[in-house]
Amino acid sequence: MNGESVVFWITAIFAVVGALGMVLSRKAVHSALWVAFAMVNLAVLYFTLQAPFLATTQIVVYTGAVMMLFLFVLMIVGVDSSDSLLETLKGQRLLATLFGLAFGALLLSGVASTIALRDNGLDVANGDYGGNIQGIAHLVFNRYLLAFEVTSALLITAVIGAMVLAHRERWAPRKTQAELSRERTFTSQVTPLPNPGVLARHNAVDTPALLPDGTPSQASLPKQFRETSHEDEAAKEVTS
Amino acid sequence: MNPNNYLILAGILFTIGAFGVVVRRNAIIVFMSVEMMLNAANLAFATAARTTGTLDGQVAAFFVMVVAAAEVVVGLAIIVTIFRTRRSASIDEANLLKY
Numbered sequence: 077m078n079g080e081s082v083v084f085w086i087t088a089i090f091a092v093v094g095a096l097g098m099v100l101s102r103k104a105v106h107s108a109l110w111v112a113f114a115m116v117n118l119a120v121l122y123f124t125l126q127a128p129f130l131a132t133t134q135i136v137v138y139t140g141a142v143m144m145l146f147l148f149v150l151m152i153v154g155v156d157s158s159d160s161l162l163e164t165l166k167g168q169r170l171l172a173t174l175f176g177l178a179f180g181a182l183l184l185s186g187v188a189s190t191i192a193l194r195d196n197g198l199d200v201a202n203g204d205y206g207g208n209i210q211g212i213a214h215l216v217f218n219r220y221l222l223a224f225e226v227t228s229a230l231l232i233t234a235v236i237g238a239m240v241l242a243h244r245e246r247w248a249p250r251k252t253q254a255e256l257s258r259e260r261t262f263t264s265q266v267t268p269l270p271n272p273g274v275l276a277r278h279n280a281v282d283t284p285a286l287l288p289d290g291t292p293s294q295a296s297l298p299k300q301f302r303e304t305s306h307e308d309e310a311a312k313e314v315t316s
Numbered sequence: 317m318n319p320n321n322y323l324i325l326a327g328i329l330f331t332i333g334a335f336g337v338v339v340r341r342n343a344i345i346v347f348m349s350v351e352m353m354l355n356a357a358n359l360a361f362a363t364a365a366r367t368t369g370t371l372d373g374q375v376a377a378f379f380v381m382v383v384a385a386a387e388v389v390v391g392l393a394i395i396v397t398i399f400r401t402r403r404s405a406s407i408d409e410a411n412l413l414k415y
Contacts, residue, residue: 081317088325095329095352099336104344111348114329118355125322125362127374134358137381142351142388149392150344153405169339176335183327193319196369211371212378220375227382234386241393244400300400 080124087124091117104150112143126198129209270296322363330356343395343405347388354384 094114098107115138122131202208216224251259260266270293273279275286285296294302329352336349358377365373399405 078317084317084321088321091325092328092332095332098345098348098352099332099339104342107345107348111352114352115355118359121322121325121359122362125366127362127365127377130358130362130374130377133378133381137385138351138355142385145388145392146344146348149396152396153344153399172335172339175338176331179334180328180331183331184324187320187323187327193323193363193367195317195319196367198366198369198371201369201371208371208374212374215371215375216378219372220379223379227379230383230386234389238389238393241390241397300403 083120083124087117087120090114091121104153105147108143108146108150111146112139115139115143126202127208129212272296272298272301319363319367323360326356326359326363329353329359341406341408343398343407344392346407347391347395351384351388354380 091114094110094117097110098114101107101110115134119131119134119139122128122134198208202211205211205214270285272281272285273283274296276283276292281298282301284292284294287293333349333351333353333356336352337346340346340349358380361373361377361380363373365371365377395405
């Protein structure tokens, strides 16, 4: 057993554990952390596959950028958003498990029985231009130049698409500081609003604070987490 | 070491990702499962690069990463937009195109 197979078996098991943890954990934040774990292990596997550039890109792009973007979106959507255990489609889990097992059996039997790969190794290809990065650069800027240029169009489109989708028009003009302070002082609620999560079981932003009599206060939540039916009551709470 | 092992690992990860897409109903977790499938494909590409002794597979994996990054940006923006209007990230609730 050489060093490569030791590294492979450790990281392969970790990657599969990470992927399973993503599917099986109920909370979305736990899923995101499991995915990040699996991706770091895949980066180690890229090193053993003689692809140091890919391994670095994997860590920087996937675990660094993509998964952190996921975590930011989870914080917008609400950290506490977990799947309910109720099945809306009857028998979905059973059918999905059967599908997964069948699909895996099909894929793995195909890989295991029909393909016998020869290990040519990348020592020659990596050595041609003095290193892995130089070799990839030679390919990207010669044979795949057109694809590389088209990539820039794709990235620009993605950026503009995200900006258009996430953009919100301002319907009312922005309030000035004078208007804000007048609004604040001429209502009965001169003190700041309660923080979310005070005296409650969690301190997440979407958990309402409990009032002294134990009822949840919708006024403590940011606007997008308030229950719509309680919105008027929350406004009343503030003004009365 | 036999490079088939890497392909089998890629197959297992792809299967877990496909299973996650089918079984989960939180849009963000479904999206993470898609990322896992893309990662499995990348692993297969990198393995192919080593078995053929050329770097083309690694360049392909690099392009997959670029496309995945762009896809994540747009997809998450769509999820945030849906959450703003429906107050939910569950894919059962997004039925605007149904009727």
